[in-house]
Amino acid sequence: MAIQEVINSAEGQCKQHRADHSFRVMYLARKIFSAELERAPEEIRQKPDVFVEVLDWAAVLHDREMTTGEQYDFTHGKKAAERVDDIIGAAVDSDGKELIKFLCIFHVPDDSEITGLNEIQSWLLRVFKDADALDRVRFDNSYTLGENYLRFEIAKTLIPKARELWERTRQGFDLPKAAFDAVFGNRVE
Numbered sequence: 001m002a003i004q005e006v007i008n009s010a011e012g013q014c015k016q017h018r019a020d021h022s023f024r025v026m027y028l029a030r031k032i033f034s035a036e037l038e039r040a041p042e043e044i045r046q047k048p049d050v051f052v053e054v055l056d057w058a059a060v061l062h063d064r065e066m067t068t069g070e071q072y073d074f075t076h077g078k079k080a081a082e083r084v085d086d087i088i089g090a091a092v093d094s095d096g097k098e099l100i101k102f103l104c105i106f107h108v109p110d111d112s113e114i115t116g117l118n119e120i121q122s123w124l125l126r127v128f129k130d131a132d133a134l135d136r137v138r139f140d141n142s143y144t145l146g147e148n149y150l151r152f153e154i155a156k157t158l159i160p161k162a163r164e165l166w167e168r169t170r171q172g173f174d175l176p177k178a179a180f181d182a183v184f185g186n187r188v189e
């Protein structure tokens, strides 16, 4: 299973954003995706599986290259995008890989700094950023979740779920494979 290989390859790569974060972003992105699908751009409605796979890979890879230090690593999205071809190989076609790179790069900058997106990019990025933001329930510092910043109303309703998911998956899952096995074993779906 290709995703599992990527998870393994991400193992131990990031001290701050561990595998359990990737898992929760994947889970939450899927939730938002299916809730909003009716209102998604036509191409996404016609081939939802293709775009769910793009979101899955972005969830696994987006923070993989992040360095931890006193200052926030603003380059980690670009660094993650540079690894996409190597890591994913032929498991996803080139259009899909371009979208995965796009999500890796653009999950970092503020919405106000991003312009000129097409309809598909814009919709997917909103789904992905809300999923990533929802996992901020894990912080109780200046990074904590600001409900008003969530882009979809459905994401606001997922806050209790995000918190519960974090409680269930936050400990002991430093290794990506262990994280996913434990979560799926616990039937967190």
Ligand SMILES: [Fe+2]
Binding pocket: 062, 063, 066, 076, 107, 108
């Ligand atoms: Fe990030």
Ligand SMILES: [Fe+2]
Binding pocket: 017, 021, 025, 062, 063, 132
């Ligand atoms: Fe993240």
